[in-house]
Amino acid sequence: MDVAREILARARAVGSRSIAVVGTSKNAGKSVVVAALTSALVNEHRVFGLASIGRDGESFDALVAAPKPRFFLREGAVVATATVLLPRTPGLEILEVTGERCALGPIAIARVRAPGYVEIAGPPQASAVRRIVARLATYAPFVVVDGAVDRIAALRGGDDAIVLAVGAASAPTFDRAVEDIAALAARLALPLHDGSGEAIVVVGALTARAAAEHARSFGRMPIVVADPTRIAFGGRTFLELREHLDLRCEHALRPVACTVAPIGLERAFEPRAFARAVAQRTGLPTYDVYAQAVA
Amino acid sequence: MPWNAATAEAIGATWLLDAIAPAGSFGRRALARERPFLRGDEDAARDAIARVASLAAKMSAGDLAAMRAAIARAPDCADVFVRATAGATLDDVDFFELGRLIRAIDEVARFVARESFAARAIAEVRAALEPGTTNGYGFYLADAFDATLARERARANAAQAAFDAERSRIGERVANFAGIEHVRDGEFVLMRDAIASVLPQEIRVVREAPTYFLCEVALDDAARDALAQRDDAIACVSAAEEAVRARLSRAVADAAMALESACDALGDLDALVARAQFALAHACVVPEIASDGGYALVDACFVPLRDTLAERGRTYAPISLELDGIGVVTGPNMGGKTVALRTLGFVGACVALGVPVPARAARVVLVDDIVWLGIGANADPDDGLLSSFGREVIGLRAFLARDPRRAIVLVDEFARTTSPREGRALSIALLERLRERGALGLAATHLAGIATAAKVAHFAVGGLRAFAESPAPLDFDAALARIARAMDYRITRGDEDAAASSDALELGAALGLDAEFVARARTALGDARTPD
Numbered sequence: 001m002d003v004a005r006e007i008l009a010r011a012r013a014v015g016s017r018s019i020a021v022v023g024t025s026k027n028a029g030k031s032v033v034v035a036a037l038t039s040a041l042v043n044e045h046r047v048f049g050l051a052s053i054g055r056d057g058e059s060f061d062a063l064v065a066a067p068k069p070r071f072f073l074r075e076g077a078v079v080a081t082a083t084v085l086l087p088r089t090p091g092l093e094i095l096e097v098t099g100e101r102c103a104l105g106p107i108a109i110a111r112v113r114a115p116g117y118v119e120i121a122g123p124p125q126a127s128a129v130r131r132i133v134a135r136l137a138t139y140a141p142f143v144v145v146d147g148a149v150d151r152i153a154a155l156r157g158g159d160d161a162i163v164l165a166v167g168a169a170s171a172p173t174f175d176r177a178v179e180d181i182a183a184l185a186a187r188l189a190l191p192l193h194d195g196s197g198e199a200i201v202v203v204g205a206l207t208a209r210a211a212a213e214h215a216r217s218f219g220r221m222p223i224v225v226a227d228p229t230r231i232a233f234g235g236r237t238f239l240e241l242r243e244h245l246d247l248r249c250e251h252a253l254r255p256v257a258c259t260v261a262p263i264g265l266e267r268a269f270e271p272r273a274f275a276r277a278v279a280q281r282t283g284l285p286t287y288d289v290y291a292q293a294v295a
Numbered sequence: 296m297p298w299n300a301a302t303a304e305a306i307g308a309t310w311l312l313d314a315i316a317p318a319g320s321f322g323r324r325a326l327a328r329e330r331p332f333l334r335g336d337e338d339a340a341r342d343a344i345a346r347v348a349s350l351a352a353k354m355s356a357g358d359l360a361a362m363r364a365a366i367a368r369a370p371d372c373a374d375v376f377v378r379a380t381a382g383a384t385l386d387d388v389d390f391f392e393l394g395r396l397i398r399a400i401d402e403v404a405r406f407v408a409r410e411s412f413a414a415r416a417i418a419e420v421r422a423a424l425e426p427g428t429t430n431g432y433g434f435y436l437a438d439a440f441d442a443t444l445a446r447e448r449a450r451a452n453a454a455q456a457a458f459d460a461e462r463s464r465i466g467e468r469v470a471n472f473a474g475i476e477h478v479r480d481g482e483f484v485l486m487r488d489a490i491a492s493v494l495p496q497e498i499r500v501v502r503e504a505p506t507y508f509l510c511e512v513a514l515d516d517a518a519r520d521a522l523a524q525r526d527d528a529i530a531c532v533s534a535a536e537e538a539v540r541a542r543l544s545r546a547v548a549d550a551a552m553a554l555e556s557a558c559d560a561l562g563d564l565d566a567l568v569a570r571a572q573f574a575l576a577h578a579c580v581v582p583e584i585a586s587d588g589g590y591a592l593v594d595a596c597f598v599p600l601r602d603t604l605a606e607r608g609r610t611y612a613p614i615s616l617e618l619d620g621i622g623v624v625t626g627p628n629m630g631g632k633t634v635a636l637r638t639l640g641f642v643g644a645c646v647a648l649g650v651p652v653p654a655r656a657a658r659v660v661l662v663d664d665i666v667w668l669g670i671g672a673n674a675d676p677d678d679g680l681l682s683s684f685g686r687e688v689i690g691l692r693a694f695l696a697r698d699p700r701r702a703i704v705l706v707d708e709f710a711r712t713t714s715p716r717e718g719r720a721l722s723i724a725l726l727e728r729l730r731e732r733g734a735l736g737l738a739a740t741h742l743a744g745i746a747t748a749a750k751v752a753h754f755a756v757g758g759l760r761a762f763a764e765s766p767a768p769l770d771f772d773a774a775l776a777r778i779a780r781a782m783d784y785r786i787t788r789g790d791e792d793a794a795a796s797s798d799a800l801e802l803g804a805a806l807g808l809d810a811e812f813v814a815r816a817r818t819a820l821g822d823a824r825t826p827d
Contacts, residue, residue: 093433
């Protein structure tokens with residue numbers, strides 16, 4: 001099986017024209033998944049765009065010299081990245097210099113004209129990410145977004161299929177890693193509010209404290225947020241509070257799969273057991289890109 | 296600027312600067328180079344305003360908007376020119392931006408003479424970049440730039456294909472061994488229980504665990520050779536690409552000075568277009584700029600207020616006023632005294648900035664200082680420790696210390712927060728001082744007899760006529776509209792009427808004060824008048 005091709009099929013099945021990979025933490029294997037997706041799109045001879053949500057952690061990767069997959073892109077791919085990161089060789093076709101900026105300066109959109117490596121960086125603001133993805137969509141029918149640890153807000157307002165990545169490096173223990181991905185999956189898969197009955201409508205973000213107070217005051221009356229990214233707490237707190245709350249949203253997101261990176265620098269989990277546990281707790285098809293396997 | 300921040304707010308100069316803000320970075324730079332027209336700059340001011348008026352007369356609003364949009368699209372390439380001139384090799388984004396700049400200039404040149412924009416230099420750079428222009432907007436270091444580049448790229452493509460074939464050959468063997476569809480680049484996992492025999496030499500184990508191997512593909516000699524040849528070919532592509540970039544950079548360096556002057560011209564045009572758009576949008580006229588005398592305005596508008604009223608569906612009454620020296624304007628509340636002051640200041644700001652004046656006709660003089668004193672001059676030099684009166688006095692003291700050769704001073708109910716008797720005395724002293732200095736100014740007040748005492752001109756607002764409709768509506772906007780219909784905003788010059796009313800009680804009723812309250816005030820007014 002080709003794991004990346006299966007993930008792409010799941011994205012297409014829900015009608016998405018873009019796919020965003022987000023992780024529970026750094027080194028969750030997001031970039032490995034993105035590289036696999038781009039490789040699968042190349043094999044399908046599809047033109048695609050590639051963007052990043054911020055660039056946090058890239059400098060940290062350099063510090064710890066962690067082996068991260070580089071994006072080796074073939075002719076036709078369209079990338080959004082900081083102008084200073086555009087490779088001099090092989091030269092890319094510059095399509096536009098956007099009005100968006102990241103920490104490294106202005107962001108350009110460029111088309112790959114010859115095979116080579118490209119490092120991508122994106123804007124820090126969620127709204128700017130959406131604008132970049134929209135611009136990429138004018139050049140490519142499908143867009144892949146490399147997520148950042150703490151930039152889930154960038155999913156807001158998009159129709160991305162979402163892939164959740166978790167790795168052995170993400171948490172100190174097997175159980176904790178599984179719990180983190182279960183919480184993220186549950187948060188992003190918040191059910192839609194059907195508009196019937198009484199509900200507490202939260203404007204803006206829902207904090208853990210506010211959620212706990214609502215639970216005390218209103219029991220299981222539905223709490224409605226605009227979309228799952230407005231839930232401002234995750235992990236164990238989310239899982240515990242969820243037991244006492246009926247959380248819903250006005251605009252649902254589309255989590256379609258999980259991926260596991262079972263081997264990290266400091267620890268490794270048994271690949272099959274890890275993938276099985278993640279699939280069981282999240283209820284999502286879970287892929288191991290390293291082993292080309294599904295749980 | 297010949298005004299401080301508080302005055303800028305009061306006379307609408309801040310609003311005006313926003314309204315005539317250039318669209319692009321070159322224009323902003325041009326604006327920063329400008330200095331306001333002061334006394335002695337009459338000829339320059341006349342020329343500047345005439346240029347704006349000429350452009351506004353020649354071009355339609357649509358063409359001006361199109362030109363502004365084209366200017367806004369011009370990227371700021373100042374840094375590119377500097378680096379090219381310093382001998383640096385530019386990068387592809389620089390060439391892309393230069394292409395955008397040239398296209399923006401081409402677009403602007405549809406409307407104005409191309410000679411303004413270093414036509415020859417631009418043509419040379421355009422020709423140099425032309426082979427790299429893709430789809431009319433992109434830039435790529437295309438093969439057409441150089442035969443060597445094309446040759447090296449063909450070699451690199453072939454080398455990449457050869458390496459891909461070698462990599463695929465090994466990858467297929469590994470995939471067959473592992474029973475998977477294909478092997479990913481980088482590290483991959485093989486489960487021990489899925490392996491039937493010893494690992495082949497194409498697989499290098501990175502890490503072993505009880506249930507799996509973490510592996511990567513090991514290249515054989517043939518693949519390593521192909522990889523080396525590919526890397527060598529890419530290095531040659533790199534050298535060829537850099538050679539083309541260096542050649543293009545020299546072409547840009549040769550034209551850099553001319554391009555910079557073209558950008559300056561673009562900036563000047565940007566600032567000019569913004570002013571012309573303002574002039575066209577607000578039916579402005581070229582004022583007569585006299586060396587001496589005062590202001591004579593016919594149907595002048597304080598545009599920020601006119602726009603606000605228009606948003607609320609209300610009409611604005613333009614102001615006509617002839618002011619030569621110092622004057623005092625009196626009249627009812629809400630009668631437009633303050634607007635008259637603001638209009639004078641706004642017209643002064645327009646002329647200082649080289650902008651035609653929103654009026655039917657205007658005669659003006661240039662001044663070195665525009666000063667707002669009284670209500671609205673809220674700049675507090677002492678972080679809120681000063682009272683309203685203290686702030687007014689500090690503002691006055693600062694103005695008196697400056698002693699400009701010529702100023703226009705706008706005084707809105709000066710010293711109204713002290714006792715009427717002492718406020719009147721201070722106002723008279725201020726007007727006398729201004730008159731002695733030969734300043735131009737207008738003071739709005741409710742205090743009677745000030746103009747006569749200070750020996751300055753007196754102006755009166757027409758005042759409140761009988762309301763055509765009654766009773767007062769409850770809706771605030773409707774009440775204001777009703778008052779506006781009943782108010783005669785015209786300002787006429789004449790003697791002071793000591794018994795003139797401010798119409799405060801009628802206006803209070805019109806704004807919804809209850810009848811009993813207003814009746815009580817009328818009684819109190821009668822009582823208050825008795826001792827006089």
